[in-house]
Amino acid sequence: CRDFVRLFLNSPRAELSPDDRPDYELCGQQLAQKRFYSSGRVLLLEFHSELTRPLQNPSHVLVYAGFKGGFYFERADQYQTSGTRVDGSTCDYEFLSSSAHKSGQFYSPAYPQNYQPGMTCNYHFRALAGERVRIDFEAIDLGGAENRSACLNGGSSSGSSDQDRLTVADSERDDASGSLYFSFSSYCRFDSKVQTVSQEAYFRVKFVSNADSVIGQGFSARYGFVARHKLQATRPLDRDVLSANGILPNKVIEHTIEFRSSQSKQGVFSSVNYSESKGYPRLAKFTYRFIGRPGEMAHIRFIDFRLDGPVTGSCSSDQGDRVLVYYSSSALGNPNAVFCGTQYSESVYSTGPHLTLVFHTDDRLTLGERGFNGNYYFTERVDKHELDTPKDQGMVATDSKQVTLGCSANREIRSDETSSGVLHSPNYPDGYQQLHCSWTFLGRANKTERVVLEIQELDVESRTTDISTALECTSKDQVTITKYIEMQMSGGKVDAVDKPFCEVRSSRPVRIMSTRIPKLKLSFYTEKASKVRRGLRFKYSFVQDFGILGEHKMQNQSLGCHFEFHSNRASSGNFSSPNYPYAYPEQLTCTYIFRARPHEITRIEFTNFDTETSRRACIPDESDFVTADDCSRPIGLASSQNVLCGRPERGKAFVYKFQATCVRVVFVSNDRYNSPGFLGVYYFDRLSNPALNRRMHVDRLTNLAYLQTTFDELIVFIF
Numbered sequence: 090c091r092d093f094v095r096l097f098l099n100s101p102r103a104e105l106s107p108d109d110r111p112d113y114e115l116c117g118q119q120l121a122q123k124r125f126y127s128s129g130r131v132l133l134l135e136f137h138s139e140l141t142r143p144l145q146n147p148s149h150v151l152v153y154a155g156f157k158g159g160f161y162f163e164r165a166d167q168y169q170t171s172g173t174r175v176d177g178s179t180c181d182y183e184f185l186s187s188s189a190h191k192s193g194q195f196y197s198p199a200y201p202q203n204y205q206p207g208m209t210c211n212y213h214f215r216a217l218a219g220e221r222v223r224i225d226f227e228a229i230d231l232g233g234a235e236n237r238s239a240c241l242n243g244g245s246s247s248g249s250s251d252q253d254r255l256t257v258a259d260s261e262r263d264d265a266s267g268s269l270y271f272s273f274s275s276y277c278r279f280d281s282k283v284q285t286v287s288q289e290a291y292f293r294v295k296f297v298s299n300a301d302s303v304i305g306q307g308f309s310a311r312y313g314f315v316a317r318h319k320l321q322a323t324r325p326l327d328r329d330v331l332s333a334n335g336i337l338p339n340k341v342i343e344h345t346i347e348f349r350s351s352q353s354k355q356g357v358f359s360s361v362n363y364s365e366s367k368g369y370p371r372l373a374k375f376t377y378r379f380i381g382r383p384g385e386m387a388h389i390r391f392i393d394f395r396l397d398g399p400v401t402g403s404c405s406s407d408q409g410d411r412v413l414v415y416y417s418s419s420a421l422g423n424p425n426a427v428f429c430g431t432q433y434s435e436s437v438y439s440t441g442p443h444l445t446l447v448f449h450t451d452d453r454l455t456l457g458e459r460g461f462n463g464n465y466y467f468t469e470r471v472d473k474h475e476l477d478t479p480k481d482q483g484m485v486a487t488d489s490k491q492v493t494l495g496c497s498a499n500r501e502i503r504s505d506e507t508s509s510g511v512l513h514s515p516n517y518p519d520g521y522q523q524l525h526c527s528w529t530f531l532g533r534a535n536k537t538e539r540v541v542l543e544i545q546e547l548d549v550e551s552r553t554t555d556i557s558t559a560l561e562c563t564s565k566d567q568v569t570i571t572k573y574i575e576m577q578m579s580g581g582k583v584d585a586v587d588k589p590f591c592e593v594r595s596s597r598p599v600r601i602m603s604t605r606i607p608k609l610k611l612s613f614y615t616e617k618a619s620k621v622r623r624g625l626r627f628k629y630s631f632v633q634d635f636g637i638l639g640e641h642k643m644q645n646q647s648l649g650c651h652f653e654f655h656s657n658r659a660s661s662g663n664f665s666s667p668n669y670p671y672a673y674p675e676q677l678t679c680t681y682i683f684r685a686r687p688h689e690i691t692r693i694e695f696t697n698f699d700t701e702t703s704r705r706a707c708i709p710d711e712s713d714f715v716t717a718d719d720c721s722r723p724i725g726l727a728s729s730q731n732v733l734c735g736r737p738e739r740g741k742a743f744v745y746k747f748q749a750t751c752v753r754v755v756f757v758s759n760d761r762y763n764s765p766g767f768l769g770v771y772y773f774d775r776l777s778n779p780a781l782n783r784r785m786h787v788d789r790l791t792n793l794a795y796l797q798t799t800f801d802e803l804i805v806f807i808f
Contacts, residue, residue: 197307666766
């Protein structure tokens, strides 16, 4: 590389000598690593570029984008391992439970920097009698580009000696005398909690890095000594030792569970150890058989389904965690359907009286593997398009109580009666009858109150090519939301504008906010009954803050959609258009005031920006737009260069910079159409501040920039 960036992470002083060697040299476009930590109080960055014939010369210079990064300071003592180092070792630790010591943290060597090759570290956890050891891995990075197929079982048919490895076992020895609870290797990377709990009072965590150059940040973990009755132990992996360097799977757990119509017409089922945190057993095969009577069909409905995602991208060809569906009493031949990851059908119906599920699990443990749970039913076999209307009207939930409602008349819900609630169609989620329900939501007529409706699920008999709108619907089963817009071009006439929906999946809800007329109406119409589809579920709320994001926002409700962000409260934060990330309402003007301190620059970056516009130019009467200016300038006189609308060019972002103590950003939407809006990040950057004990120096001759702090901190640089 002729142009490159060098990083010096272990320098004791904020200066370099000719003999200093960089820890990293970065160039090109694809970085294997983007986050770097110093080992002490100094991190140095050196940038080199040059004119080199024939690639570049003074008359023909290729301009590259360069780099952009961020930095922050962290306390170094937060990465100290809590245990006692074993005498004579470099990275072996012992953790003993006592009345005064029940929890702590531990890390791989040099964490949060990358570990070194050729290391073997053992962490011994010894609980008191009647206790278990709980290990929570909060982050794992064992080097190499993430590759699930390589991560699985060490990723090598020749064993695991060519991989860095992290294991948890209940024996101090590496032979088969103990059980293995947890095993990961190179090419694995996780950034949230993975938990394992001991059967008895001892755990050993072993970390091995081989001699190659494939290294990573390592791991961050917490431990606790907990009374046995408070935690259920993790089921150990069924493993045999294949070599002194690695442990590979040997046996697969097999179990069959039957549900018979002769014993119960309905019930619940779930994966073993279904839980938010523990996950299901690994290396297992569970068969669920639903045995109906002649003339019946089996119906299962998943309430939750979360397995490990497919390695190959396709459930049907993947050999990882998966559920095979057979429309028979046995698992013979090709399955009728295959589910994995979060790819599944909420409802499954057999073609005959029987249904079989086969749940295969692999040896890999990844984050979020909850498993599944659901309900099963045995019903008389009928054609799903010719089902009878249910006799009862079902229940509709509002707030936290259940009330019986018919759907023949419109129901009004006012903000002076309730602030929010969840409603659903009768019999949801077990079908619906032929009906026409409607609800009208009325807010207070003031400057701030808006009505918000969020369709969380709409599952009806429909034929559509779009999952969120009914523009392509050919069925009459649908939901219509009506909003009321005061049309400026029609002398203030109020138009009722309908927006239909024929399908909304729970993974992609729809949220609509009212205009300055605080009124929305939702109508649900079905042409005939269905026991196959789930029906409608939606949430309503009356909001005062216009759904604008921002942890540090301060609203002036007397002015309506008017928010302020002060530097003395936070040096940076987020803000957004109303109702973000859903479409903002029509006929709205929102003002955002950013108040900086003296010697600060206000910088605003829009990470997402999409407003309605009919032309490339931001014409106020024909576009929804954003303006920004110094607060001292009259509103409406912003420079045309400060008016934004539409979308930025691909790969670019809209940015404002002002050297002023007060910056005013104004968002205006007209009465025509709307779009998702924007999400912005604001920063109050200091021009100079000698009072701080952190300084940034720039040497113009060598393009060397370095950061120094006088506290006991680490410096983090992120590209």
